[in-house]
Structure formats: structure tokens, C-alpha cells
Amino acid sequence: MADIEIEIDGNIINAKAGEMLIAVTDREGISVPRFCYHKKLSIAANCRMCLVDVEGAPKPQPACSTPISDGMKIHTQNDKAKASQKAVMEFLLINHPLDCPICDQGGECELQDVAMDHGSDVSRFTEGKRIVADSDIGALIQTDMTRCIHCTRCVRFGAEVAGIMEMGGTGRGEDMKIEPFLAEGIQSELSGNMIDVCPVGALTSKPFRYELRSWQMNAVSNVARHDLVGSNIYTQTYKGRVKRIVAKDNESVNETWISDRDRFSYEGLSHENRLLVPKIKVEGAWQEVEWNVALDFAVRGLEKNVRQADQLGALSSNTATLEEFYLLQKILRGTGSENIDHRLNVKDIDNTISLESNIKLAGLEGVDHALVIGSNLRLEQPMINHRLRKASLSGASIDVINAMAFDFNYRINSENIIAPNQTALTLASILKSVLKSAHTEVPEYLGNAEVTEIATQLANQLTDSDNSVIILGEHVINNPQALSISNLISEIAQKTNSTILNVSATANSMAAGLAHFVPGKGGLDVNAMLAANLNAYILLDIYPQYDFHHSVQAIEALSNDDTFVISLNSFKDDVVSEYSDVLLPIASFYETSGSHVNVEGKVQSFTAAVNAPSDAKPAWKVLKVLADLLELPGFHYADSMQVTSEIMHKSYKQHVHDENIDITVKRGVNVIWQKSPYAVDVLSRHAVSLQDTKIGQINSASMNKATAKKLEITQGDNYLGVPVSISESVANSCVFVNANHAIRGQS
Ligand code: SF4
Ligand code: FES
Numbered sequence: 001m002a003d004i005e006i007e008i009d010g011n012i013i014n015a016k017a018g019e020m021l022i023a024v025t026d027r028e029g030i031s032v033p034r035f036c037y038h039k040k041l042s043i044a045a046n047c048r049m050c051l052v053d054v055e056g057a058p059k060p061q062p063a064c065s066t067p068i069s070d071g072m073k074i075h076t077q078n079d080k081a082k083a084s085q086k087a088v089m090e091f092l093l094i095n096h097p098l099d100c101p102i103c104d105q106g107g108e109c110e111l112q113d114v115a116m117d118h119g120s121d122v123s124r125f126t127e128g129k130r131i132v133a134d135s136d137i138g139a140l141i142q143t144d145m146t147r148c149i150h151c152t153r154c155v156r157f158g159a160e161v162a163g164i165m166e167m168g169g170t171g172r173g174e175d176m177k178i179e180p181f182l183a184e185g186i187q188s189e190l191s192g193n194m195i196d197v198c199p200v201g202a203l204t205s206k207p208f209r210y211e212l213r214s215w216q217m218n219a220v221s222n223v224a225r226h227d228l229v230g231s232n233i234y235t236q237t238y239k240g241r242v243k244r245i246v247a248k249d250n251e252s253v254n255e256t257w258i259s260d261r262d263r264f265s266y267e268g269l270s271h272e273n274r275l276l277v278p279k280i281k282v283e284g285a286w287q288e289v290e291w292n293v294a295l296d297f298a299v300r301g302l303e304k305n306v307r308q309a310d311q312l313g314a315l316s317s318n319t320a321t322l323e324e325f326y327l328l329q330k331i332l333r334g335t336g337s338e339n340i341d342h343r344l345n346v347k348d349i350d351n352t353i354s355l356e357s358n359i360k361l362a363g364l365e366g367v368d369h370a371l372v373i374g375s376n377l378r379l380e381q382p383m384i385n386h387r388l389r390k391a392s393l394s395g396a397s398i399d400v401i402n403a404m405a406f407d408f409n410y411r412i413n414s415e416n417i418i419a420p421n422q423t424a425l426t427l428a429s430i431l432k433s434v435l436k437s438a439h440t441e442v443p444e445y446l447g448n449a450e451v452t453e454i455a456t457q458l459a460n461q462l463t464d465s466d467n468s469v470i471i472l473g474e475h476v477i478n479n480p481q482a483l484s485i486s487n488l489i490s491e492i493a494q495k496t497n498s499t500i501l502n503v504s505a506t507a508n509s510m511a512a513g514l515a516h517f518v519p520g521k522g523g524l525d526v527n528a529m530l531a532a533n534l535n536a537y538i539l540l541d542i543y544p545q546y547d548f549h550h551s552v553q554a555i556e557a558l559s560n561d562d563t564f565v566i567s568l569n570s571f572k573d574d575v576v577s578e579y580s581d582v583l584l585p586i587a588s589f590y591e592t593s594g595s596h597v598n599v600e601g602k603v604q605s606f607t608a609a610v611n612a613p614s615d616a617k618p619a620w621k622v623l624k625v626l627a628d629l630l631e632l633p634g635f636h637y638a639d640s641m642q643v644t645s646e647i648m649h650k651s652y653k654q655h656v657h658d659e660n661i662d663i664t665v666k667r668g669v670n671v672i673w674q675k676s677p678y679a680v681d682v683l684s685r686h687a688v689s690l691q692d693t694k695i696g697q698i699n700s701a702s703m704n705k706a707t708a709k710k711l712e713i714t715q716g717d718n719y720l721g722v723p724v725s726i727s728e729s730v731a732n733s734c735v736f737v738n739a740n741h742a743i744r745g746q747s
Contacts, residue, residue, distance in 0.1 A: 004070040009077055015068055022050055022063040025076065032076055033085055033114045035199045036151040037064035040256050041160055044152050047092070049114065051084035052076045060084040089118045095130040097146050105201030108214040111149065132177055137185035139692035140192055140264060142209050148178050148202040154194040161257065162188040163389050163409025187694045189382045189677065192263040196247055207267050207689045208244045217243055220609035222590055224262035225319055225508050226681060228599035229361065229383040231258045235266070235590045235609035242266045242590050242610055252362050253598065259382035261677060261684055266590065268686030275572045275585040276614035286577070291615065298566045298582045299629045305535045305564040309336030313529040316342045316517060316540035317547050318507040319681045320619065321594025322603065323643040325515035327623040328540055334632035338523025339534065342512040344547045347478040349525040353486045359469055359499035360600045365390040369465035370398045371458060373489070375473020376406040379677040379695065381503050399458055401426060403475060403672055404702060404736045405729035416454055419731040420670035424481035427488040428663040429455030434463055434495045445661045462496040471501045475672045478549065484661045503599060507681060510597035515647060530557040536564040540619060541586065543573050543682055546675065555579065568619050571682050586619040587612035589683050593640040594620065605644055669707060669733050676740035699740045700725040706732055
């Protein structure tokens, strides 16, 4: 588009021909009122609030849908523009209730703000106002539809961004209503964004209802740590408590949107289950003590129980901050132990995924083809899925290889439901097809792979695309051939010039890698530690019945009478209390400073939005003091930023895996186990409203009839403590367990 000159309110402005006028005025800081326009949604031009005077046009024109052209002269403030805006405002207020004093949107309401500028203080409308009955649309969004001004932002958000049209307009004229189409209400994993886009108080946050006015709260920039994106957010606080979370714009990370998990999990912070006071176990009984007593007890316990350095181990959940990972590994290495790990949910560390991503989040929306392997991407990484959906809407073709059919919110080119024990063979067939078409020598290990029609199609898609990506999800980490799958993907990506996005480990797992929170030379990984019956552990925010793959073995190993366990936890947990000797209460999300590392390696640091409740302290401070008491050198940090800067000056060699590829099909039933989307971390599990949603209640062991018969179970039985759901959408010889509660006894 060519550069042109236009005149707005007497000022000459350079712009691109064809740009919408409102985009130019926004860029230039010229205020034009609007309701239906939203920079990330399509243009509806239905509210008419943005009318401006364009010289030569017979009537005022809506700035949101008027493309500019060279020499155009626009007046946003002259009498004609102002009169039009005032008339529209009066029209919109005809049916709007005068309930600002009890409306949660008060103080951040676009209608209220625009009415102050363009409305009249006297209403000429004496007839009765329209009333619209509310419907309960779920646990997260409160409706007051009498306030709705039919801007359709929420409808367009559903159709264009969330990818499921759950809200729509029904009726005409006076009878028009915006309402959900289905009785189950709004269930999208991105639904909370409708609250943000609604310009009035028709859609507000249900958990926040009647809590506070927006101007009473402080807004602190923060980063969400529930997935691999690190969405930017504002934590809104009042009197030292997090009261609400809203999205913060960051075009390269989360654009304008956040997932419901990032928005509503803060509710867990005020759960009665928070661990608030340090405790020590003396002769089997818990005593609440001061911090110095607890830390002294911890240090003496370590001195007494750890005779050799390699008898101490450190384990952490993936929700720790970069700095917490770093300090804990530094303590262990300071004492001489290399027994350090965060990969608690991995069944066999020597046989798992080891792939580096090489595509940016924003780059994902520019791909022309994607092959998704082993992922329910929409619920695992909602914002990454959103980027891929954008690519799909721009014409990208998307193929999927999964063990179960999932509900994608974009068109899937081919959905290949393949048993986990066939995944390596399928990828081998794809690789063989790629090599054959390139007339390249086929290595011996691909000998058994038959080039099937599906493999050829999937291979051709990758080869023929200019900008393709292979996305690897969580379902593959415990595949018996995970390492082979990893190596095959690497080969396919290289031969087809595809990029890789590895989302098989989530939350802040990238930070664990950056902080070198893995065993060093001679050190034990998580499973080896548990098998070795170590004498002492330092555990960082671990809830074993959720976090470990081998949860039964983990609890047994940690409960050993001779094992001294120091647990730093943000929430109380009976199992943790049972095996621990010291319980140190730590800050949870938003209560500590630190950094998140996202899937593209971007380090985003944040400060604490509030202090941790009662005696709980940020884990990085606890670890620093523990190191001082252990008389370890190099822990003189005044704040967490000093830790961050130390980390950034180090570089660790990436683990290089062997090139082993095994494509033989192993017989037997494979279990894919995955935590439900709102059970991924301890904070989300305590967020009551999230748990009340349909996604929060996902809890099933899905298998097809043939597998159920093989396992001699039927619909409604329990498998691994989860209700069995028989569905032909699951591959043969596969059980897909999606659990929202603690699991014991995984195979
Ligand atoms: S509910 Fe809000 S966003 Fe939706 S149409 Fe009504 S005013 Fe617009
Ligand atoms: S903002 Fe332009 S018509 Fe609604």
C-alpha cells in the first residue's frame, strides 16, 4: 500500500492507502469513540459510535470501516461529527439501565467513559426500558444482558479467536438478544477474554463479582507460569491480595489474549489449604515453629543424615522460577551432589524426548503447514493453539498424528489416530518416503518401515511446504519409543526443512534447563534417586500423587524411616506431611519475583505482586538462607535479579542424546496419562471456579471397545482410579487417561 497524505482535524498525516481511518487516528493519538471496533476482531461497524465528518461525503462516516485515500480531509471534532456522536450515544442509552452504582464494570466501562464525553445529562426517553433475562453461562462469566449494547465483540471473539461460536445474536430490533447458543453455556478455554472485550458490564468476571472497583486496585505487570507461553498479565491487587488478573498486551507473546487458566487460577491463592507456618516433625508429631528454628532443624537434619554428598537429592516441580531452580541446584552442587532433577513425570529419563524448538511463537502463525504429533494442543497450550489457528485461517494445512481424536478448533487436513506403539513406525515411514522422493539413501534402521499411503501424504505435505513446522506434544514423553520418536522427528525436520516446536514438557520446564536443573556427571535422575533410597531430599513444591510418574514408588521412597525430607511447599498436602521432616511455607505464583522462560527461550522476569500470606516466604529467599546456614559460598544475593544475572552469564552444554532409533512395534496396551488442563499445577487445582468448568471436570480413562475387552473392563468401571469411558475415537491398544485428581499406581 502506497504512502499517502490525509488531513485530520487540520493536521497533515502520512498513512497507507486503504488503512481504516480508526487505525490511523489510534496511531496518532486522536480520540475517536467506539464500541464495536476492536483491533483484533473483524470490523462490524454496527454501533455507529465512531462517526466522523469526511469532507465530500454526504453523511458522517464510521471511522472503523472507512478506508482512507489520498487527500482525504476528516474532522473528528467539528459540530457535524460531535452531533452525530451525541445522537448515537443517546440512542445507545435508550435501553441501557442506569445501574452503574451496582455494575462491576463501573470505572472501567467504555460506555460510561464515552457517555461522559459525548452523552447528555438529561434523557428524553420516557418509555419503559427493555429488560433481558440473564442465563447462567458458566462458572467464569457473569451476565447482565440488559446492559448489552449489541456490539457483537463477544460473538466475533468466539467465532474468530476462540474458534467456537458459543454466543450469538437472536431476535430482531427491540427483541434482539446476545445469548449462548447451547444450554451448557460458554466452555472455551479462552472464554475470559470475552470479559475484556465487552465494552459494558454485560459480561464480567464471576469470581470477581462485587469484590472491588477497578480504581481501588494496583496493577502489577506479571507473567503467567502455567504453560510454555508465559503470557503477560496484570495482577490487580488490593490490600496485599491478588483480586483479579487481566491480559497485558505483548504482541510477540500473547498478543491481547490470555487463557482461562492464566486468568482465573489466582483464586487458589486464598484457598484455606495454603501452608502458612514453618513446621518440624519431632518424634512423629508436627510442631509449628519460627523460621530460624525450622531452618536450623533442616540444616542439622542434613548434617546428621547426609554422610556422603551423593546421599542428598533435590527435586522440583516445573512451576519453580528460573532463580529457584538455579539456587536449589547450586546448593546441591555446593554440597557435592549431582542428584538433581525436575522431570518428575517421565517414566524413563534415558528414553524420552530431547528436541529443541526453533520457531518463535509469532512465527507459528506464518507457517503454511503443521504436523502435530501427540498433543491435544488446544487444552495443553491454548495460546500456541491460537497462533496455529491463525495460520490455519490463513490457509495452512494441518495434519495430526494422535492416539485419540480431539476437538480442534480449526480445519484438520488429516487426523491420523494411531496407537502409541505405532508412532515410531509411522514416523519411520514418513522419513523413508521423504528420503525416497529425494532419491537419498535409506538407512538400515528404516528397513522394516513400509511406505504407506498415509505416510506418503504426510511426507509430501512437509516436503511441498515452504514453511512447515512439526509440533510435538505431551502425549509422547512416556511412549516406550520416545527417544526414537524424538530422533525421527529431528531427521524428518532436517530433511524437509521444517521447524520444530517441542511442547512435550510444560510450565517453566525451559527454565529448569537454563538453570541446569538436571543431574550432572555421576548424578542420579529422579527415578534413579527414588530407587537408590537416598538419605535426604530437598523438595521444591512437589505434590507426589500428582507430579511423579512413579507416584507410588516416590511416596514409598520418600516415606522411608531413614530418609530426611525437607519440603518447601506453598499448599498443605497430607501425603507431603506424611513423609516430610520439615515443612517450609513458600510463596506461590504472583507472590515472588523471578523469571519464566518460554518455549522460544525468551526470559521474562517479574516482581512479586503481593507478599506471601502469613509466614510464607519466597522460595529463592529460603534457599539463599539455607545455603548460608550450610556455609556454602557464593549466595550473597540482595535480590532475585542478581541471581538472574548470574544465570545469564553461564552457559551449559545441552545434553546430546544418542542416535538410537528403534521402530519395532512393541505389543501390549499403552497408557497415555495426562493431567487435566486445570490440574496441571497446585495453584490451578485450588482455583474453585476453574474446577467448576466443563474443562475442569475432565476426568476419564478413554479406550475403545476392543481395548476394554482386552482389559476386561466396561464403561463406568475405574481404571487407575479414573472412570472408564468407552469411545471408538481412541486408537487400538491405548488407554488415554485424563485425570483431574491425584493418580496412584501408574504403570
Ligand atoms: S455482551 Fe458485551 S461484548 Fe457482547 S454484544 Fe453485548 S455489549 Fe457487546
Ligand atoms: S466502532 Fe465504528 S461503528 Fe462501531
